[in-house]
Amino acid sequence: MAAWTPYAALALAVLATPWLVADTYLLSLGSLIGVFALAVTGLNLLIGMAGQVSLGQAAFFGLGAYGSGILSVHFGLPVGLAMLCAVGIACLVALVLAVPTLKLEGHYLVMATLGFNIIFTIVCIQWEPMTGGTSGLFGIPGMELAGVNLSDDRIFFYVVWAVLLVVLWLCANFLRTRPGRALRSLHQGDLLPASLGVPVTRYKVGLFTAAALLTALAGALYAHYFQFISPHSFDMFVSLQLVTMTALGGLGNLWGGIFGAAFLLLLPEWLHAWPDLMILLHGLILMLVLMFCPKGLLPEMGVAIQKVVRRARRTRI
Amino acid sequence: MLLDQLPQFLLSGLTSGSIYALVAVGFCIIYNATGLVNFAQGEFVMLGAMLMIGLTQDMGLAMPVAFVTSIAAAMLLGVFLERVPLGLARSRHVLILVLVTVGFSIAARGAASLIWGKTARALPAFSTEAPLLVAGAVISRQALWILAVTMICVALLHLFFQRTAVGQAIRAVSDNRHGAILVGVPVARMVMISFALSAGLGATAGMLIAPITGMHYSAGVMLGLKGFAAAILGGYGHVWGAVAGGLLLGVLESLAAGFVSSAYKDALAFLILLCVLWIRPAGLFGKARTRRV
Incomplete structure (x- = not known):
């Protein structure tokens, strides 16, 4: 079992936030961070554990969102069932895509997943009767459970972060099991794990599918919270953003994903004061953070604090 | 009849394919x-074009002067990217460095939108005579320029890599980095030259395509992606493969747009790319790597 203290601390913080933050815009931003952190967790398993970079994660995010949205709007499925089906579809697509694709290595894998993402975006734009085209899909119903509106700003915040906490806890514990340790051995290359009898291909396919599952779940939650989706929320730039969030949080650092997501989503909010300079500053800050905090924001901050503490102690003596 | 238009489709495919080829070669040189x-x-493609537009229209420079100046400026920027953001980065992890280039590209887009605004700008064609008619296809003068300049670039690159000492040293670095260090090749300088070279090629591609499609601050993204796809199609790191991959991608895309659906043009191009990768994981011209324990 993973240590429970960080989970309890995060749970307390989550419980307190809606009481401290009255502004619904800020609260929905907090929910969005939770949604993206969920998607990043999936990607983090793939990149940090297995060393496989996917630039098509936004397509799975979109499969969850559009799948669930279309099933509930056009086919009248109840929201819960629509979400379940959408996540299932995304897993199936991931499985079909994974078998030939994961044979590819490095840049070829990046290109294949990127290509998949571009195709997905074009289909979203062109298949107007179903997706609503560039103007997006309107009127997606909200989530409801036993008469409680789960898409309410405050309640949805709890829902997303509860899901995220459970997923993080499951992942952390899974990584300590025998198959989990085998997965962690993959990122150094296939040779060693394969020679120790780890079924490398099967594990990679499984991991790719699991990453797609988490990302699609995040997408489905996104669609039923905002109740409106449009193609550009799921294009390759979002995939690139997800990878950047993973790197900012620290590769393989499950908790870091939250910080990566928060940093990248809050950055444009801070930069809104300078609309002309926004793109330039966004790029520069991203570049500088990646240059000087390559291990991720959270670990680097820890190191910096340790240094300050040590220096303070030394001066006292 | 659609089939009558086949030469036209092929020709416009080769034209855009030449641009993809130039971008793809740039990807390969840096990768190697x-x-x-x-x-x-x-x-770099976008900046080349925007610099040329700025220099000729806002500052009134003559076309040839602006052409050379833009290439030189792009090459300097390539050297800057290699020296400063990549050179000073504390991590040598490939993914982190690749993401640093992503950050650089966003910053470059932001800078371009500040300097030249967010609206699309046009560049007049290099020569203004009437288009030519060859084998039932109309060729604009600009398309001729694109084909000719691409061919010249590829020929010059061939001479550079085969005949000059610097070109051979760059090949040595891509072949075996440690070996190159041992025989005294100044590897750091060769890497710098590679960045300058591919930035210059990108800028050339941008200036060639701008009179046909126009250019705006974020137009480089799709051109870069197509170039990347072309490089992968040819077998990543294989310069001749990249040229062939670029031309092939251009032709496939143009045929898909002409005969199937122009709305799904890009989707079809990438679908074909995925199929090629699944059948030949190392690209069309790449050698399949064999590994022995």
């Missing part, structure tokens, strides 16, 4: 020298 995918490659 460093093992990185340079996501800012498309931004």
